[in-house]
Amino acid sequence: MEFSTKQNIVKALKQYMELHQLSQSDVSKKSGVRKEYINIILKEDSNFMYDAGNKQGLIPVQHFHALAETCGFSIEKSYWQTQPTPQFVSVISNLKDSKEHGVTSVFFGETGSGKTHSIGVFASKNPHDTYVITVGSSDNLGDLIDKIIDQLKITTGKTKSAKLRDISKKMKELKAQGYKPQIIFDEAEYMKQPALCTMKELYDNLQNYCSIVLVGTDQLRENLDKLRKRNKAGIPQFYRRIKFGIRVIPTIDRSFGLFLQGIDKKLVNFLQRNCDNYGELHDCLVPALRESDISGEPLTVQLVRKVLNIPDGMYE
Structure with missing residues (x-):
C-alpha cells in the first residue's frame, strides 16, 4: 500500500x-x-x-x-454508488424509527434488494450503539449470543443466562449514557427454529434498553408463520410483541433506472432482461465498468459478454 x-x-x-x-x-x-x-x-x-x-x-x-x-473509506476506485432506491430509503427510515423508539421490528425484503448494504450504511452512521449480527445457517441461540458479546467487546459469565444478564447490563449502561442501543440480525431467514423460539428470551432481557431488528427474506416470514401455526413455545408471545413492528420492504424496480443513467441502450435492455435484482446488476455491471476504465473499451453488451465469459446467444 x-x-x-x-x-x-x-x-x-x-x-x-x-x-x-x-x-x-x-x-x-x-x-x-x-x-x-x-x-x-x-x-x-x-x-x-x-x-x-x-x-x-x-x-x-x-x-x-x-x-x-x-x-467507510474506499481504498480502490468505486464503480458502484449508493442510490436512494425505495428499498434503501425504507430500510434506513425503519431502522431509524426502531432505534429512536426502542421497538422490536421485523423487516421482510427480496433477495438482492440491498438490505445488507443499507444496514451497513446505517451502522456506519451510528457507530456507538448499533450492532449488526449476520446470522449463519448453522447458528443456534448460543452462537448468536456469542456474536453479540463479540460485537460488544465485553467479558461475560459462561452460562447462557449469565451471558444474557451481562449483555443486558451493557445495554443499560449505554442507555444511561444517552445512547439508543440497537441489535440488527441480518439474514435472519437463516435463524433455526430453536433460535426463533427463544427470541422472546432475548427480547425480555433487552426490553426497555435495546431495540432488536430482524431483517430477512420472505423465508423468515414463512418460518415464523409455520412456528405460529404449530404453536411452538415462545413464538406466540414473541409474535405478539412484533406484530405491529413488521415492515415489508418495497419490491425492486427492475428498470434499475437509478443505476443505468448514461449507459448504452442495448446494454440497458440486456441488463433489464437478465438481472433480477440489484445484487445481480452489481455482479454483472461492475466487472465490465472496471475493465472499461482500464482498457478504454466502451461499455457495451459485447464488453460485458467478454468480461463475464458469456457466450453469444446466451441471455438473449
Whole structure:
C-alpha cells in the first residue's frame, strides 16, 4: 500500500472520529486494531513505524484496511454508488424509527434488494450503539449470543443466562449514557427454529434498553408463520410483541433506472432482461465498468459478454 493511501485513510478516519465523537479506544474496539497502532497512525507526520523494544517495523497493511472499512473509506476506485432506491430509503427510515423508539421490528425484503448494504450504511452512521449480527445457517441461540458479546467487546459469565444478564447490563449502561442501543440480525431467514423460539428470551432481557431488528427474506416470514401455526413455545408471545413492528420492504424496480443513467441502450435492455435484482446488476455491471476504465473499451453488451465469459446467444 502506498504511503499516500495510508495518509488518505488517516485523514478519513480523523474526520469520521470527529463527526461521531469517537475515541481511539472506540476505534480500536470497532476495527480490531490495537490501540498502540492507532496511536502511532494518528500522530501528526507519522511514518507508520512501530517500535517495540528491539523490534521495529511498518505497521502491517491489514490494519489500514480494517481502519478504512471502519470509517467507510474506499481504498480502490468505486464503480458502484449508493442510490436512494425505495428499498434503501425504507430500510434506513425503519431502522431509524426502531432505534429512536426502542421497538422490536421485523423487516421482510427480496433477495438482492440491498438490505445488507443499507444496514451497513446505517451502522456506519451510528457507530456507538448499533450492532449488526449476520446470522449463519448453522447458528443456534448460543452462537448468536456469542456474536453479540463479540460485537460488544465485553467479558461475560459462561452460562447462557449469565451471558444474557451481562449483555443486558451493557445495554443499560449505554442507555444511561444517552445512547439508543440497537441489535440488527441480518439474514435472519437463516435463524433455526430453536433460535426463533427463544427470541422472546432475548427480547425480555433487552426490553426497555435495546431495540432488536430482524431483517430477512420472505423465508423468515414463512418460518415464523409455520412456528405460529404449530404453536411452538415462545413464538406466540414473541409474535405478539412484533406484530405491529413488521415492515415489508418495497419490491425492486427492475428498470434499475437509478443505476443505468448514461449507459448504452442495448446494454440497458440486456441488463433489464437478465438481472433480477440489484445484487445481480452489481455482479454483472461492475466487472465490465472496471475493465472499461482500464482498457478504454466502451461499455457495451459485447464488453460485458467478454468480461463475464458469456457466450453469444446466451441471455438473449
